[in-house]
Amino acid sequence: MIRSLLLLIPAVAGLCRYTVRDVAFVDLGDESYRLELRATAPEAETLGAIASSLLDTNVTYEVDELEDFSSERSKVTLHHPDGREMDVDIWGEESLDAVKLNDIASSPLRERMLDEVFARYAFCLLVEGEDPEKNARAREVIDGAFTELGKIFAQMPKAVGDRPRLTTLAHDRRADERYLLFGLGIDEAGKEPAFAVIMGRGRRVGPVLTDEEISPTAVFGILNAIGQSCECDLDRSWMQGPRIPLRWDAAAKERVVQDLSFDAESPFIKTEISGILARGPQHREGEAGVSLEEALLAYEEIELPARELDDSPAPVPPKAEAVEAPEDGGPSLGISWLAMVAALATPAIITALFFLLQARRRRRA
Numbered sequence: 273m274i275r276s277l278l279l280l281i282p283a284v285a286g287l288c289r290y291t292v293r294d295v296a297f298v299d300l301g302d303e304s305y306r307l308e309l310r311a312t313a314p315e316a317e318t319l320g321a322i323a324s325s326l327l328d329t330n331v332t333y334e335v336d337e338l339e340d341f342s343s344e345r346s347k348v349t350l351h352h353p354d355g356r357e358m359d360v361d362i363w364g365e366e367s368l369d370a371v372k373l374n375d376i377a378s379s380p381l382r383e384r385m386l387d388e389v390f391a392r393y394a395f396c397l398l399v400e401g402e403d404p405e406k407n408a409r410a411r412e413v414i415d416g417a418f419t420e421l422g423k424i425f426a427q428m429p430k431a432v433g434d435r436p437r438l439t440t441l442a443h444d445r446r447a448d449e450r451y452l453l454f455g456l457g458i459d460e461a462g463k464e465p466a467f468a469v470i471m472g473r474g475r476r477v478g479p480v481l482t483d484e485e486i487s488p489t490a491v492f493g494i495l496n497a498i499g500q501s502c503e504c505d506l507d508r509s510w511m512q513g514p515r516i517p518l519r520w521d522a523a524a525k526e527r528v529v530q531d532l533s534f535d536a537e538s539p540f541i542k543t544e545i546s547g548i549l550a551r552g553p554q555h556r557e558g559e560a561g562v563s564l565e566e567a568l569l570a571y572e573e574i575e576l577p578a579r580e581l582d583d584s585p586a587p588v589p590p591k592a593e594a595v596e597a598p599e600d601g602g603p604s605l606g607i608s609w610l611a612m613v614a615a616l617a618t619p620a621i622i623t624a625l626f627f628l629l630q631a632r633r634r635r636r637a
Contacts, residue, residue, distance in 0.1 A: 290534075290545060293394065293432050293498050296472025297528050297536040298545050303353040305455075305517050307333040307360070307376065310347045318368050325370065328521040329377035330474075350376065350454070354514060358454050377519045381441065381449050385470055386524060390531045393421075393436040394471045394498050399458055400443040401465040401483070410465045410486045414438055417491035428499040433531075436495065455516030456480055469494050473536075474518035512549065 307326070311318075314335055322333050331350075348360040362373045381397075388395040398414060400407045415438070422435060441449060450460050457480055458466045464483040471477050478494035481487075528536045535541060 290501070290548075291429055291432060291498070292477065292500055293471055294532060294534070295545055295549070296389075296475045296477070297532060298542055299473065299536070300512060300542075300546065300549070302330070302512075302515055305331040305353065306351040307331055308336060308349045308351060309333060310336045310349075313337065321368050321370065322362075322373065325373045326377065329517065329519045330515055331377055331517050350451070350517075352454065352514075354457075356454070356457075358450075376451050377517045379449055379452060381439070382452055382474070382516070382518060384439065385474070386518075388436075388439070389470065389472055390433070390527050392434045393432050394469050394477070394495070396436045396438050396495075397441060397456075397468050397470065398438055399441045399446065399453065399462075399466040399468070402443055402463045403465075406483060407465050410467060410483075411438065411440075413486050413488055414467060414491055416488055417495055420488075420492050421495050424496070425499075429501045432499045451517050455514065457514070467491065469498070470516065471498055473520055474516040476513040476516070478513070 307322070309322070314337070319335065326333060348362050349357050350360045351357045360376065362376075363369055364372075385395040385397075396414065398407075398410055418436065418438070425432075425435060446453060446460050446462075453460050455474075456466075456468045456470075456476055458468065462482075465486065466483075467481045467486050469477050477498055479485075481490050481494075525537055528534070
């Protein structure tokens, strides 16, 4: 029996201590954004300014020198890890514009996001569309999902910060956050409202919901996933959503240690979480027949039809025969009972071993 209990200790010790929210603060080795500069003989000062501005961001740069000096002013393109790209203006009247360059990885809304992801459950962003009625409907749905989340907030596996609140980006301000919207995959010139949830290191969780996709089931499904254990049956791809262009400096790394009580930069933790994510279930591209809401809803409640009863007497079951223990040493009731007792007693065994080791150390001292 003692042997059985000791075999259970690794399983108990291996229980996941991270939530989906925690995983979002860890650098999982994502591919970076790439700033491509096509220029004729770029000056060292210009390249130095670009490198300095992109320090501590998930944006790298490369130079494609042009041999044709008669070409127009150099072209700059920002490449998304998913293959999309957008033209970028980083020039002033005479030279490089440091403010425009800094806007690629930083903006007022992203600064607010950095405060939210540490203090609150997640950063919830509604990008308004042109139609005020659609915007109002989206806000009503999201508020309702917040209310439902509040009902289960106390049952989360561990502390997950304060409850989320909704941040709104007005339709006429979309251009001010073009890099943020580009990272999220939201059309800057789009006419419909869009909703996205960001957590941790600027990582999007779940899909971007647009217009009618902003439903109670979809919004609550995304929000509910954030507080779950990373060992649950949630699709692991949800924990590896795309990141927005973002500056993540030493101050942000220190806040993870202070606010979440673990070092997200530790190689041990990175290895541990990478191992968890390597296990299933994983989403497979090309899966058909699964709607957005079906993917967001882990279960469905159905009503079973009531069985019709008749007046005929119930048949008398035959007398049960005694069950003999298998001769080949196979599973039996006694072994199942022993396993149950072992599982219940494991925490006590671990505690006793801990205090026993402590007592031996004191005697040796």
